Amino acid sequence: MDKLTAEDIFYTMALGRRFEYAAKEHYMTGEISGFLHLDIGQEALSVAAMKAFDHGDVFTTYREHIMAIARGIEPKAVMAELFGKKTGVSEGRGGSMHLFDPSHFFYGGDAIVGGHLPNAVGCAYARKFQKSEHGVLAVFGDGATNGGAFFESLNIASAWKLPILFLCENNRYAIGTEITRVAPFLEQAKKAEPYMPTKEVDGNDAPAVYEAVKEAQDYIQKGHGPIFIEAFTYRWEGHSMSDPGTYRSQEEMEIWKRKDPIERMKKLLKERYIMSDAQIEALEKKADAAVEEAVQFAAQSPEPEVDELFDYVFAEEVRHG
Amino acid sequence: MAEMLYREALNRAIDECMAADENVVMLGEDVGLYGGSYRVSEGLVSKYGEARLIDTPIAELSIVGNAIGMAIGGLRPIAEIMTANFSLLAFDQIINHMSKYRYMSAGKLTLPMVVRFPQGVSKQLAAQHSESYEQMLSAVPGMHVFAAGDPNYAYHALKAAIMMDDPVLFIEHELLYNKKGEVDFDTPVDPFKARIVKEGENITIVSYLKMVDDVMAAVPQIEERLGKSCEVIDLQSLNPMDTETIKNSVEKTGRLVVVEEDHYTGGYGAQVISRVVEKFFYTLDAAPLRIAGKDVPIPYNRKLELASIPTPDSITEAIVAWGKNNGL
Ligand SMILES: Cc1ncc(C[n+]2csc(CCOP(=O)(O)OP(=O)(O)O)c2C)c(N)n1
Numbered sequence: 001m002d003k004l005t006a007e008d009i010f011y012t013m014a015l016g017r018r019f020e021y022a023a024k025e026h027y028m029t030g031e032i033s034g035f036l037h038l039d040i041g042q043e044a045l046s047v048a049a050m051k052a053f054d055h056g057d058v059f060t061t062y063r064e065h066i067m068a069i070a071r072g073i074e075p076k077a078v079m080a081e082l083f084g085k086k087t088g089v090s091e092g093r094g095g096s097m098h099l100f101d102p103s104h105f106f107y108g109g110d111a112i113v114g115g116h117l118p119n120a121v122g123c124a125y126a127r128k129f130q131k132s133e134h135g136v137l138a139v140f141g142d143g144a145t146n147g148g149a150f151f152e153s154l155n156i157a158s159a160w161k162l163p164i165l166f167l168c169e170n171n172r173y174a175i176g177t178e179i180t181r182v183a184p185f186l187e188q189a190k191k192a193e194p195y196m197p198t199k200e201v202d203g204n205d206a207p208a209v210y211e212a213v214k215e216a217q218d219y220i221q222k223g224h225g226p227i228f229i230e231a232f233t234y235r236w237e238g239h240s241m242s243d244p245g246t247y248r249s250q251e252e253m254e255i256w257k258r259k260d261p262i263e264r265m266k267k268l269l270k271e272r273y274i275m276s277d278a279q280i281e282a283l284e285k286k287a288d289a290a291v292e293e294a295v296q297f298a299a300q301s302p303e304p305e306v307d308e309l310f311d312y313v314f315a316e317e318v319r320h321g
Numbered sequence: 322m323a324e325m326l327y328r329e330a331l332n333r334a335i336d337e338c339m340a341a342d343e344n345v346v347m348l349g350e351d352v353g354l355y356g357g358s359y360r361v362s363e364g365l366v367s368k369y370g371e372a373r374l375i376d377t378p379i380a381e382l383s384i385v386g387n388a389i390g391m392a393i394g395g396l397r398p399i400a401e402i403m404t405a406n407f408s409l410l411a412f413d414q415i416i417n418h419m420s421k422y423r424y425m426s427a428g429k430l431t432l433p434m435v436v437r438f439p440q441g442v443s444k445q446l447a448a449q450h451s452e453s454y455e456q457m458l459s460a461v462p463g464m465h466v467f468a469a470g471d472p473n474y475a476y477h478a479l480k481a482a483i484m485m486d487d488p489v490l491f492i493e494h495e496l497l498y499n500k501k502g503e504v505d506f507d508t509p510v511d512p513f514k515a516r517i518v519k520e521g522e523n524i525t526i527v528s529y530l531k532m533v534d535d536v537m538a539a540v541p542q543i544e545e546r547l548g549k550s551c552e553v554i555d556l557q558s559l560n561p562m563d564t565e566t567i568k569n570s571v572e573k574t575g576r577l578v579v580v581e582e583d584h585y586t587g588g589y590g591a592q593v594i595s596r597v598v599e600k601f602f603y604t605l606d607a608a609p610l611r612i613a614g615k616d617v618p619i620p621y622n623r624k625l626e627l628a629s630i631p632t633p634d635s636i637t638e639a640i641v642a643w644g645k646n647n648g649l
Binding site: 033034035084085090092093094095097098110111112113114143144146147148149174175176177181182183247303304306308309310313 | 350351354355358376377378379380381382406407410444445446447448449450615616617618620621622623624625628629
């Protein structure tokens with residue numbers, strides 16, 4: 001990984017974390033509502049995977065603010081969406097869980113666990129059919145690996161040798177249920193072993209995630225068929241803002257906080273890329289400013305009008321009475 | 322008699338059934354150690370253990386499918402679907418298996434089971450967390466569909482459902498879990514009967530689930546502006562529908578309004594009106610009115626969200642305008 005990339009990844013991670021804390025703050029004040037799933041602690045995966053998978057389509061879940069930003073969607077447009085404003089990525093229709101932007105090849109924001117996986121497989125089929133350079137990246141949690149849609153997707157993707165990277169973000173918990181209580185092992189990549197090559201990576205190590213995803217992107221683009229990566233990480237916050245999080249011990253949370261992916265990236269910038277504290281601080285300041293601007297933009301933006309309720313139900317003008 | 326929250330009433334119903342019959346088990350995502358997403362099963366795992374409060378993986382098809390097998394195997398399972406939208410993954414099990422086994426086997430298989438079903442527009446949860454499916458579920462022969470609108474019915478009907486030998490789809494509304502109300506433990510409720518929430522002379526308003534509360538919030542305004550009185554019915558059992566209670570009321574008032582939260586097209590209220598028109602058309606003095614959600618996926622933005630479903634204000638305006646046009 002070159003220095004510019006490392007710097008960019010660090011900046012986006014720092015931006016992402018600040019963005020999430022700002023979202024949390026504005027949820028408390030009531031400007032953001034609904035389900036809000038924060039990504040704090042998991043920034044290495046969200047950012048490095050998006051930066052590495054630089055051409056292709058991304059299908060992901062409801063915990064996607066940072067991925068959307070790392071894909072190039074403006075933080076302003078993401079924050080405005082959380083505020084339910086007309087200037088938001090989905091013009092206030094989708095909210096936190098539903099960010100979509102085809103101009104960035106970014107599709108969701110899907111909130112049906114595992115439900116987006118067959119869709120990602122279909123898109124991979126389209127890319128193969130079109131003889132496109134693009135492959136597909138499908139991101140999902142460990143909780144999504146126990147449903148039928150997951151197994152069906154592995155099977156079809158491998159039978160048809162589709163260009164798709166299955167990226168499992170294993171943070172151990174599906175809301176309050178630890179993965180090993182509902183699956184026979186911790187490593188969900190094991191389920192993909194009969195179908196495709198699999199790889200495990202430390203999800204708190206941004207360069208490792210970056211390299212693994214880059215290699216995988218290369219692999220699927222060469223037409224070898226699907227591949228599976230599992231990244232191990234941990235979410236610091238509750239599942240969503242309504243989760244009291246009482247199912248995890250303080251010790252366990254402390255252990256993971258000591259593995260902070262951002263501090264780790266910072267250390268790397270200093271040691272390997274010989275950046276000074278002042279240079280790093282400048283990046284953090286820039287992130288602060290971007291988040292502040294996003295919040296101001298969101299707060300000052302207009303809401304959609306009630307007479308726009310039916311906009312976007314259909315592409316064609318059809319009368320439904 | 323005790324005042325309690327809707328979710329506490331549900332919890333107590335399950336608790337009593339589990340205490341009475343060791344074959345009663347509950348399964349679903351986060352129902353055990355976590356205590357349930359809406360805290361309905363809170364505290365039960367410490368009383369009855371993990372073998373009876375079963376945490377499942379995120380696999381709705383299996384949650385309902387496993388419950389069917391448990392029922393065949395001699396247990397009385399209560400399956401919890403976290404939010405109605407996710408139940409779509411289990412519709413094959415609900416519609417092709419749960420509702421048909423008894424009939425297809427000429428009564429050799431019976432499924433004493435309940436699927437608990439939280440649904441409805443809560444607060445800004447957007448299109449994939451806001452759906453109502455009573456219209457689809459009530460269209461399936463072979464299972465009962467109950468819709469709990471208050472703690473008293475929630476308690477009695479859930480107990481009845483758990484003890485019943487037929488499969489029951491038990492619909493709860495996500496905004497009702499913290500609703501407080503009196504529960505009269507000693508006076509059993511017939512789960513199949515509608516409840517007259519308020520008596521009146523001139524307009525029959527039929528509703529169910531959370532819309533009953535919105536109707537009740539609208540009624541004083543409506544009565545004042547029209548100078549007429551409203552009778553409000555909470556249907557409670559959607560399949561079978563208690564047509565008798567509706568008939569008695571419409572015979573008195575001559576006017577019928579149905580208020581529902583699901584989408585207008587194909588909505589359950591159409592079924593209510595169709596029965597009244599078909600079976601006792603001549604009791605009506607005016608064309609019935611249907612107030613339903615709009616035919617749009619539920620948007621996130623609060624203003625748009627409220628515009629997509631009936632609210633006390635929109636119910637008031639619609640009924641007052643309809644009343645004035647129909648000689649009230
Ligand atoms: C089909 C379906 N079932 C249940 C839910 C409720 N739900 C939302 S997120 C979640 C946990 C998912 O955990 P995981 O896939 O590990 O992702 P994480 O939240 O940890 O990022 C559950 C059960 C849902 N959204 N969709």
